[in-house]
Amino acid sequence: MKREDLAHPLVGLVVLAAAIALPFYVDSRYVIGQVTLGLFYAIVASQWNLLFGFSGVFSLAQMALFGFGGYATAMLCFYFGLNIWAAMPLAAVATVLFSLVIGAACLRLSGAYTALLTLAVAQVMYLLIVTDTDCFVMVGTQCRQLTGGAVGFARFGDLGTRAMFKAKFLVANYALVVALFAITMVFTWAIIRGPIGLAFRALRDNPGCAMARGISRFQMQLLVFGLSAFFTGLAGGLYAAHFNAIGPGVLSFSQLFFIIAMVVVGGIGRLWGPLVGAIVLVAADEAMREIGEFRSLGLGIIIAAVMVLMPNGLIGLFESIWNRLRTRNPGMTAEMSGETPA
């Protein structure tokens, strides 16, 4: 095994150890709650990174898929009385099917065209849910729309952690999200290491050559679209279950770009980029809570500035510093490699 192959699992183990240690050292329910939220973001961001960073598909429907997973879970519980544990995987599979439909419509094109179409799909989904006012069923004396309307769904099921762990249920939910995050990262790592990942990257770096070598761009990009939709949808389901509520807010523009900002800040096309970005941005968000009103403004500046000043993100920055330090020691090579841009 090469040294590079070992780096990612090692980082993974360190991250996992830190995640397990956290609830033993931190008692604050608020902190645990925010870290859980950050991990949800990190899962979605890692899948967008798989899609964009590793495969070059610029989709803006990531939060739409997350929302679809959440809504599917809520609706399966609400209308069919399913147990939430059964609803989540079903919803994840439904999200994959939904993503394949979107992908079949949008992935024939590339680059900015794909971005615009997926954005339009997400926006239509949001508008149709928010403007839904027709009564579908009556709950008591209250009218309920098929999609939950502008309010969304609440109290449709329970993970069972509250009954089992009583006051410590938040930590149990946190553990579930950590587990999902760990599985997602192993899945992402396995894909980008394998032959499919090589095809994805070939299509990203040089679509023409990749296609000339017999890789079908449409099929491969549809495949990565579907693959990344599974954990996105599952995360959406767990999100709905954790908060016991889901509303159209997750489909909003700002949520989508919060996710994208995480990948950009952490490092596009770096396996651990989304996690680094999620930690930094959730922490920055917390720090900016002091200046409350200017949160979104600050976020906008961060996105634009990072994109312009360090396009490879924080991890890219560390990499170039690390490379410079390493090449400085063996004298001769320093001058040669020092000149080449990162």
Next chain:
Amino acid sequence: MEIIGPVLVSGITTGALYALATLGLSLVWGSLGMLNMAHGTLLTLGGYAAFTAASQLGLPVPLAVLAATAVGGVIGALIFVLVAYPLSRRSPETFETTIMIATFGVALTLENAVLRLYGGQPLGQPLSVGGAINLGGFALPWQNLIIVVSAIALMGATALFLTRTKAGRAIRATAQNPDAAKLMGVPVARVYLQVLILSGMLAGVCGVLVSSITQLSPSLGADPMLKAFIMCVVAGLGNLPGAIITSFGLAIVEALVQFLAGARWGFPALLAIVILVLIRRPGGLFGRVEVRRL
């Protein structure tokens, strides 16, 4: 058949607005290959600039419109100097996607700045005219007429600028082939700057027009921008005449669907048309299929 009148009035009015928004977007895309996600925010800024000039400073209408144009142009120039130019120098191969993310950051910043300065409540745009002409059976509001006429005038002026002036010829040359233009002595970077200023000015006026039939709000430009994106895509990104024809056509279809099936189905119907068109013609209705050398 009494719906034809209102559908046409509303369809042609929104069509003119979409066409104007699309024109600015398409201009930038066609020459820089840059999808400006902050274009909608430029509309918003234009609308608010006119509001400030007219109702807070009490300036006359032409000056207020001029203020909107100036603000749009200045912000357009700033976007180029601070964001687009450094990005295109730094990583030209990933420019197409990175610029979208970066300009979205700009949009988020500016939109929130507007929200902080003016508050979230909708404001009335003072530059609107009441009353209507009665055209045997249905009413044609003056405001709609003004919008359509000024939009067409602006598009005409832009077309004249692009075809008849030296600067316009430089813009078209750069759009067709930046390298060849550079070799012929066209200062490409300055042309790009001019394009963004022009697009920002058009967006500023467009914002005034949009806010004159709706209301001023920080998210004013978001909806026209998303529609303009769609028009651009259907027409083939970067194709100006095609974008204008498509804008009018799709706006009338949208108005028809909204009248027949309810307002909430207008946008989904548009999207369905777009996807069907693109499956048949991936380069857009008027777009040429690009031959890319590897």
